[in-house]
Amino acid sequence: MxxxxxxxxxxxxxxxxxxxxxxxxxxxxxxxxxxxxxxxxxxxxxxxxxxxxxxxxxxxxxxxxxxxxxxxxxxxxxxxxxxxxxxxxxxxxxxxxxxxxxxxxxxxxxxxxxxxxxxxxxxxxxDEAPADLAERLQQLVDDGHPDEAVVAFQLENIRLPREMVDQFRASDQFAAVALLGQSTVYDTRLVAQVSxxxxxxxxxxxxxxxxxxxxxxxxxxxxxxxxxxxxxxxxxxxxxxxxxxxxxxxxxxxxxxxxxx
The missing domain is CATH 3.40.50.1820 (Alpha/Beta hydrolase fold, catalytic domain)
Structure with a gap:
């Protein structure tokens, strides 16, 4: 590295x-x-x-x-x-x-x-993501819930079905992805700015x-x-x-x- x-x-x-x-x-x-x-x-x-x-x-x-x-x-x-x-x-x-x-x-x-x-x-x-999504994701991260930010991002930005998101959240892989909560804010801002x-x-x-x-x-x-x-x-x-x-x-x-x- x-x-x-x-x-x-x-x-x-x-x-x-x-x-x-x-x-x-x-x-x-x-x-x-x-x-x-x-x-x-x-x-x-x-x-x-x-x-x-x-x-x-x-x-x-x-x-x-x-x-x-x-x-x-x-x-x-x-x-x-x-x-x-x-x-x-x-x-x-x-x-x-x-x-x-x-x-x-x-x-x-x-x-x-x-x-x-x-x-x-x-x-x-x-059919763009909600205009306030980045701010809500940031608030979830600031409140100590990066995992919830990941879930909200998957549901409201990627538009994955709730069943699929719930299944992923229960998997062994979710803990590592939850660490990337802050990055969901940046991805949301980027795509919203130039959608x-x-x-x-x-x-x-x-x-x-x-x-x-x-x-x-x-x-x-x-x-x-x-x-x-x-x-x-x-x-x-x-x-x-x-x-x-x-x-x-x-x-x-x-x-x-x-x-x-």
């Missing part, structure tokens, strides 16, 4: 493995760098150097009170600068809210290379590949297809092996290799 300091002084932990062109992986909600290890391994097998990192308020990274989406943009910029990637910038592979962050960062001038955007949860102004992509996001100059599974949540199919349609030079790739918002490591790495050589 290595650490880089973001613009606001927050330490951001990252891991780099493999040799070859650099691909930065940007995780989605309720996940850490460790969760991206299988995807990183597949990228290494495909001839790349893979970088995983803990977004702020996750894993080994730090946090700063009242962080905003632009702070996470700075975090990605810091990881890019530390991990390298050459004059053209490292390729960035973002999944879910990580895809939103990657595209937003590119629109703000962060020097990324090719963009691979996996199932970004963009609503384009339709309808800005003009800059739709006019990035980098090559853009939008990936989605053939079987995934309907809103993610709609979002992925629409984003690919609204970015003039974007390519939509349906990955049959990726199922229900889980990118298949080997198949995703294959898509990256085919486009980056």
């Amino acid at each position: 290595e650490t880089v300091t973001s613009a606001d002084g927050t330490p951001i932990a990252y891991h780099r493995t493999g040799e070859g062109p650099v691909v930065i992986i940007v995780n989605g909600a309720l996940s850490t760098a460790a969760d991206a290890a299988p995807l990183a391994d597949a990228l290494v097998d495909a001839g790349f150097s893979a970088v995983t990192w803990d977004r702020r308020a996750r894993g080994d990274s730090g946090d700063a009170r009242d962080s905003i989406p632009e702070n996470e943009v700075d975090d990605l910029a810091a990881v890019l600068a530390a991990a390298g990637g050459g004059e053209g910038g490292a390729a960035v592979l973002g999944h879910s809210s990580g895809a939103v962050l990657a595209l937003y960062a590119a629109s703000l001038g962060v020097p990324v290379g090719a963009l691979f955007l996996s199932e970004p949860p963009l609503s384009f102004g339709v 309808t992509p800005t003009e800059g996001m739709l006019s990035v100059s980098q090559p853009v590949t939008v990936l989605r599974g053939a079987q995934t949540f309907p809103m993610l199919i709609t979002a992925s297809d629409r984003l690919a349609d609204e970015i003039d030079h974007a390519e939509l790739v349906v990955v049959p092996e990726s199922v229900m918002h889980r990118p298949d490591p080997a198949a995703t790495a294959r898509v990256v290799r085919e486009r980056l050589g």
Whole structure:
């Protein structure tokens, strides 16, 4: 593990493995760098150097009170600068809210290379999460209930069925995810701020590949297809092996290799 300091002084932990062109992986909600290890391994097998990192308020990274989406943009910029990637910038592979962050960062001038955007949860102004959700999640965390913040996020933002959330809460995996309660605030703020992509996001100059599974949540199919349609030079790739918002490591790495050589 290595650490880089973001613009606001927050330490951001990252891991780099493999040799070859650099691909930065940007995780989605309720996940850490460790969760991206299988995807990183597949990228290494495909001839790349893979970088995983803990977004702020996750894993080994730090946090700063009242962080905003632009702070996470700075975090990605810091990881890019530390991990390298050459004059053209490292390729960035973002999944879910990580895809939103990657595209937003590119629109703000962060020097990324090719963009691979996996199932970004963009609503384009339709059926958005409650406007006060981020504030309520923050209050739950402040009151010492990060687990309740995770539950509320899953129910009101991801829109998972109550039965599925209750089943997950009763599982052995929930305790680790409950530690990520603060990060639900940041994911909610990020997606709410750019749920309808800005003009800059739709006019990035980098090559853009939008990936989605053939079987995934309907809103993610709609979002992925629409984003690919609204970015003039974007390519939509349906990955049959990726199922229900889980990118298949080997198949995703294959898509990256085919486009980056």
